[in-house]
Amino acid sequence: MSHGMRVKNMIKCILKTSDLIKERQTELLDIGFVPTMGNLHQGHISLLHEALKEFKTVYFSIFVNPKQFGPSEDFNRYPRTLERDIELIENTLIHFPDSKVIIYAPENPDEVFPKDRHQVISVNGLSTVLEGKIRPGHFDGVATVVYRLFDIIKPSKAYFGLKDYQQYLVIKQMVNDLALPIKIQGMPIIREIEGLALSSRNQYLTAEQKSTSLLLFNTLSIIKNIIDQKRVNIPKANSFITETLKDPNWNYLEIRDSETFSEDISHSKNITILAVYQMGSTRLLDNMQVEVQ
Ligand code: AMP
Numbered sequence: 001m002s003h004g005m006r007v008k009n010m011i012k013c014i015l016k017t018s019d020l021i022k023e024r025q026t027e028l029l030d031i032g033f034v035p036t037m038g039n040l041h042q043g044h045i046s047l048l049h050e051a052l053k054e055f056k057t058v059y060f061s062i063f064v065n066p067k068q069f070g071p072s073e074d075f076n077r078y079p080r081t082l083e084r085d086i087e088l089i090e091n092t093l094i095h096f097p098d099s100k101v102i103i104y105a106p107e108n109p110d111e112v113f114p115k116d117r118h119q120v121i122s123v124n125g126l127s128t129v130l131e132g133k134i135r136p137g138h139f140d141g142v143a144t145v146v147y148r149l150f151d152i153i154k155p156s157k158a159y160f161g162l163k164d165y166q167q168y169l170v171i172k173q174m175v176n177d178l179a180l181p182i183k184i185q186g187m188p189i190i191r192e193i194e195g196l197a198l199s200s201r202n203q204y205l206t207a208e209q210k211s212t213s214l215l216l217f218n219t220l221s222i223i224k225n226i227i228d229q230k231r232v233n234i235p236k237a238n239s240f241i242t243e244t245l246k247d248p249n250w251n252y253l254e255i256r257d258s259e260t261f262s263e264d265i266s267h268s269k270n271i272t273i274l275a276v277y278q279m280g281s282t283r284l285l286d287n288m289q290v291e292v293q
Pocket of ligand 1: 035036037038042043044046047159160161162163164187188189190191197198199200
């Protein structure tokens with residue numbers, strides 16, 4: 001198929017860091033960057049799409065980062081589907097015939113973290129609450145890999161999903177703390193029609209768990225509706241949250257300031273309701289933002 005061939009020419013998949021650095025040196029223009037762990041879905045593709053709207057060359061990493069998984073987490077069974085991922089990227093690139101995507105897909109973690117590099121990036125404060133409290137070291141793993149990828153790829157702008165809202169804040173804080181010349185763009189959560197946020201981990205769910213999982217989106221929606229953009233309604237929302245948390249499957253369900261991540265939302269203009277619901281061995285993570293007056 002000639003069209004397919006043409007598109008294929010616009011994609012390079014690089015496995016070795018030394019090759020990636022060489023490739024990067026040939027690029028004169030600014031580039032956009034989308035970091036992922038692969039097993040792509042429309043959430044990831046929405047980031048790529050936005051990056052391609054802004055940059056002729058987009059670097060796209062696919063790397064299951066061992067540093068962000070706890071010892072009893074799903075690192076080994078995390079789905080790895082590189083061939084299919086490349087096809088999805090190709091299909092997106094059809095809409096951008098003059099653009100190119102460089103995929104960086106190191107299989108061996110030593111490519112990303114050479115044995116003689118011991119650096120750990122830790123963003124104070126944000127990294128040890130909520131998700132970070134339940135998954136100690138997780139955000140250090142995230143910040144460390146993203147810093148390393150930024151250092152190798154040197155993008156002008158990087159795209160992150162607001163699905164992982166706390167991660168997005170950690171990365172923004174890291175960029176600020178280290179004064180990195182990189183813009184961080186948060187992108188809207190892509191959901192299934194019924195509301196479940198797309199996630200590579202959704203495929204762990206049985207059909208029954210999947211239908212129960214709507215509880216997460218529905219609960220966030222109810223809280224958002226209770227608040228109804230009015231600060232006076234927050235106590236009512238808090239009572240509802242207290243009642244909801246009687247179900248022990250909630251890892252957390254909390255309201256925080258969208259910018260500072262503070263629990264004190266008495267002066268907040270925008271708040272985020274963040275939750276994780278435990279569905280068997282799978283943790284479903286989601287959030288919803290509400291403006292308040
Ligand atoms: P992951 O491969 O899960 O590490 O995700 C890579 C990037 O895709 C992160 O910035 C995520 O926040 C983003 N992402 C994952 N799921 C979604 C979604 N449903 N909607 C928007 N962005 C997403």
